[in-house]
Amino acid sequence: MEFLIIFLSLAFLGSILCLFHELVVKPMKLRARLSEQGIKGPSPTLLFENIREIKKAQSVVVRDPSPSSTHNYVALLFHFLQKWRKQYGEVFMFSLGNTQILFANQPDAVKEITTCTSLALGKPSYQQKEFGTLLGQGILTSNGALWAHQRKILAPELYMDKVKGMxxxxxxSTFTVLESWNTQIEAEEGLADIKIDEYMRSFSEDVISRACFGSNYCKGEEILLKQSLSTGVPGMRYLPTKGNREDWALEKDIRDLILQVVKDRKMAAYEEDLLQMLVEGAKISYLSQEATERFVIDNCKNIYLAGYETTVVSATWCLMLLAANQEWQHIIRKGVLEISRGRTLDANMLRKMKQIMELISESLFCVMQLTLVIQESLEDMKFGEILVPKGVNIWFLVLALHTDLELWGKEAYTFDPNRFAKGIAGACKLPQVPFGVGPRMCLGQNLALVELKLVIALLLSNFSFSLSPNYSPSPVLRLVTEPENGVHLLVKKL
Incomplete structure (x- = not known):
């Protein structure tokens, strides 16, 4: 009995020492290594680090209700970073809990980070802890050799030749939106006040479900619905709280649904969709059934999240900006009609619609959905003169780079799709839009661009729209930057 008490006491003491090391000693050592290089930042407090200071800074943000505030989202969404940038410059450190962050917004450093090919640079480890149930070990959360292997399998399935088949x-999916808007316009005698978010959400949900699951897309929509509920509870992932139990139940439902669709697929006729490609890629690459199933399930969920939410928000912001800038709406509509001439749009026509590509690039330039890029140094790494210790998270604020007057000129805050007339690379010496650069460029950019081009072209061909009095610009940062209160447009049939 005495031995058991001693053993438990030592185990408890060991746990306390381990916790003390993770929460106090390790963060202090990482900050010291950054401080030795002359990198400064706000002083952290015990346990809460800089979290209280961040909350205090964000609480004083004043929202500008005018549409002209569209481009100045940095101060609104990241007031605390703006405050520290003024105080410490473009390179500084701060802490979120026991996570140490190096904010590095210097253009040269950003260019080096985004083009880094080393597998020692990866996604932050907390992401897997917080979204493990939602995303598993798919392409969005994995690192190192596993990430590289999954990207090698997935990338060919999203090349443009495959996307054309979708x-x-x-x-x-687009015609469903057209019919719904026509019905509402007729019901409201020619001019409808439409909250477009719901329609863009339905459109994107339908596209990704059909692309992933082909003729069995109804099952895909059911999976997507369950996944949207499976957001999880940050931290405390393994405690049987009510939220976690609900999350685990949803995870099991999603897993069972995907595996059932895979099983049904084996019994049915061959379909060349993303699910089929995932299954075939997994069979070639993985030996065990368990590993194959895990790859298919996790990457189905990852593709859904990446391809669904970002497309919804991108389409919504594009239409809002067209409604707010009538001259550009007329210019782009004229270009669409000249190319289509009443014919059914095809991939070749979309490729010629360069003004829509300029609009999409400008939309993501003005309201970058993924405003903040976060990487973690999985080993000691060096970028320029900065040595980044293992375990430090690296942040850079893309939206701030998009409003850098030295990079973009005095028109940085002006809505001007024409700045991309010579393409993204021709617009700036440090291009970051619309889908990133370097080896970690978005895999789904071809599918996203075809979706956006097609839905915008068809909506412009059939309707004119302007901002509704019910619309109030209110960007909020969730998984991506989205309009908190939705986007209301006055829509009229052409």
Missing amino acids: MDHIFE
């Missing part, structure tokens, strides 16, 4: 799915 255009019929995108057409079907």
Whole structure:
């Protein structure tokens, strides 16, 4: 009995020492290594670090209700970073809990980080802890050799030649939106006040479900619905709280649904969709059934999240900006009609619609959905003159780079799709839009661009729209930057 008491006491003491090391000693050592290089930052407090200071800074943000505030989202969403940038410059450190962050917004450092090919640079480890149930070990959360292997399998399935085969799915989903808007306009005698978010959400949900699951897309929509509920509870992932139990139940439902669709697929006719490609890629690459199933399930969920939410928000912001800038709406509509001439749109026509590409680039330039890029140094790494210790998170604020007057000129805050007339690379010496640069460039950019081009072209061909009195610009940062209160447009049939 005495031995057991001693053993438990030592185990408890060991746990306390381990916790003390993770919460106090390790963060102090990382900050010291950054401080030795002359990197400064706000002083952290015990346990809460800089969290209280961040909350205090964000609480004083004043929202500007005028549409002209569209481009100045940095101060609104990241007031605390703006405050520290003025105080410490473009390179400084701060702490979130026991996570140490190096904010590095210097253009040269950003360029080096984004083009880094080393597998020692990866996604932050807390992401897997917080979203493990939602995303598993898929392409969005994995690192190192596993990430590289999954990207090698997935990338060919999202090349443009494969995306062209999905255009019929995108057409079907877009026509559903057209019919719904026509019905509402007729019901409201020619001019409808439409909250477009719901329609863009339905459109994107339908496209990604059809692209992933083909003829079994109804099952895909059911999976997407369950996944949208499976957000999890940050931290405390393994405690049987009510929220965690609900999350685990949803995870099991999603897993069972995906595996059932895979099982049904084996019994049915061959379909060349993303699910089929995932299954075939997994069979070639993985030996065990368990590993194959895990790859298919995790990456189905990852593709859904990456391809669904970002497209919804991108389409919504594009239409809002067209409604707020009538001259550009007329210019882009004229270009669409000249190319289509009443014919059914195809991939070749979309490729010629350069003004829509300029609009999409400008939309992501003005309201970058993924405003903050976060990487973690998985080993000691060096970028320029900065040595980044293992375990430090690296942040850079893309939206701040998009309003850097030295990079973009005095028109940085002006809505001007024409700045991308020579393409993204021709617009700036440090291009960051619309889908990133370097080896970690977004895999789904071809699918996203075809979706956005097609839905915008068809909506412009059939309707004119302007901002509704019910619209109030209120960007909020969730998984991506989205309009907190939705986007209301006055829509009229052409």
